[in-house]
Amino acid sequence: MDMTFSAEYEALRSEIHAFLGDNAELVAELSDQSRTSGLQYVPRFPEFAALAVAAGYYGRNMPRRYGGAERPYDAIAALIIREEFGQAGLPDALPGMGPRLLAPTLLAHGNDWQKEVFLPPTMAMKLHWCQGYSEPEAGSDLASLCTRAELDGDEWVINGQKVWTTGAQHADYMFCLCRTEPGALRHEGISYIIIDMKQPGVEVRPLRQLTGDSEFNEVFLTDARAPLAHLVGQRGAGWKVAMTTLGHERASMGAGDGTYGRQVEALWTRACTPDADGLRAIDDAGVARDLCQLEARAAANQFTQYRILSQAAAGQGTRTVSIMSKLVGSEIFQDIARCHAQMAATDLLETPAGFRLGSVPGNPAAWNALYLRSLGYAIAGGTSNIQRRLVAERGLGLPR
């Protein structure tokens, strides 16, 4: 066990400090806690992204010719970047479906043309993407999706409906799962196709979420067209291609950047603050117990991320713990929300507003937004029940 960092890594830490300090004004604008969501849509974000890629902090495992920083795999450097950027209220990697989900998928399954055309503008935050997986009849059971794509000469013609499509209203492209092989087995008839969102056959209808915001949408595809060259991987191999992406999505949802710890610290402060009658929540043994447990769980989650990183760096697997990450993280998140609600009294009735994932709410409206958003977190990217199934079957080896 060694939690010290060698001189080389301490130097990286100071270098990041200096980088964030040199760009303090930009960082302050971007990390504004009151902005609701989607850092990738903030006008000055691409400017910051370019600096962070050039400095080697973002886009580390993306080759330089595709707009990345092309750094050798280094779990410890990644950890330091995550902690330092997290401390500054910034994500540890380029945000959005493009850099997070599409880019690693293209890198693994795309051909040279696709990589050259799509990756550089995606890494430069000039293209926005959305994920077209879920459908009205295909949620947890994604493989039952029925959006069809048929070849017409050298073009795909796509018909069907997607739903819960986050960011579709801002997206230039959608990476979409379509059925291309009628009569094939469920998992074998699916293809992964890139669809231009700005065309007559694509209609986006924003859906209002229970938070009041509209981030996700319905997407209607009516004779939408995509060039044959937009097929990623082989025809009918889309399930395998998509699973790469899902792995990346879940891996990025464990919040190992210290966010939960900072949120719990804010809960302690709140609990120590006397109300109008001079009463403090911390003097209630039930609240004190909840806070202690949350502090322990946030710490354990953080240390578990260290454990996963260290064992990965040594080339060892931590399969079961890694599979648990999303479920553990989303349960801590929801319990942080519940704990605040317990102390909030009538502040609980504030209109929810101004909370962004990864930040620490600064007022009752933002805490209420967290209370509601933590619910979506437990559904998106595979519901908690689906995670339980994975933990039980793939982690513990219980019979299917």
Add this chain to the structure above:
Amino acid sequence: MKFDLSDEQKQMAETLDRYFAAVWDSQRLHAHLAGGGVLDRAGWRKMSELGLFYMVSEPTQPGDPLALDAAVCAEQVGRHAVPGPVVPQMLAMAAIGRLQSAGHRDTWLAALGSGDAVASFAFGKAGAPVLAPCARDADLLVIVDLADGHIWVHDLKRDGVAFGADRNLDLTRRASVVAPADPPLHAEHVPGLRGWLRDLSRVLVAADAFGGASRCVEMATDYASSRQQFGQPIGRFQGLKFQIADMAVEVEPWRALWWYAAHAIDVGRPDASRMACLAKAVITESYASVGRRTVEVFGGIGFTWDADVHIFLKRAMFDLVWPQTAHALYAEAAEERALAGIPVAGQTA
């Protein structure tokens, strides 16, 4: 940065795992219960050959992985429900090994280290009775006063020792309320030791509890994979499958917490005491909770004396309250945070 056990620690864990699995199998554990929980002295001597009791007795250089080594052992002790005061004896030797005046120190260490003698351990006050694990089996009792740092070594085999109420729920570590007879064999004030012993005791019990809790998850998983009902293994029923997944998800993250707390003690990190305190509270609570849920997974057989589950559940109940209750630890951690108060505006997020 390497947040993992060393190769030596992994090896030590494996050795103990294999040894305890062979020695303390289900049959032997039940025989121990049938014997009323009386310590098997020969077995105790044999176990000493693993070097277990010496784990924290030698003062070493700051940064040596003493607490983590000992915790790695305690995990295996908990995992196999090893009867006897293993953790108390480690703590007793930790205190005795750091006495300033030589006196009988080396004699005691030799006797305890070889398993010829048995020690119990308690936090308490001069003259006041203490709850001591395995006191009826023990030769020595070490009492540490957490308020002022006094350490007393008592002879439990002499006349005049008053054994009060027996607390025999956990027959692998039956406890008694003991009023030792004065004068003690030894009394000393060792500056700077009490906080370390307090933190160490918490981490060791946390590791014991983790070992037991993760064993419960394993037992539940194995049973659910083999027991058939409605023509299939019960583990295929999603209701049960999810109950077991939730148990695993509650327990597994704690491993990194007790690792950290033990390491933090060894290298003197500022949050060492706090993490030890929290780790003890949360992990022992999870152990009790998972122990109860494991009974349910086993159905009727889980409710019997002959099944192993209750042995673990009762160890969980012991760990939950010894040396302090989870409830007291939460109060302590909350009070500490309350005293730190409200950060000055602008200093924290």
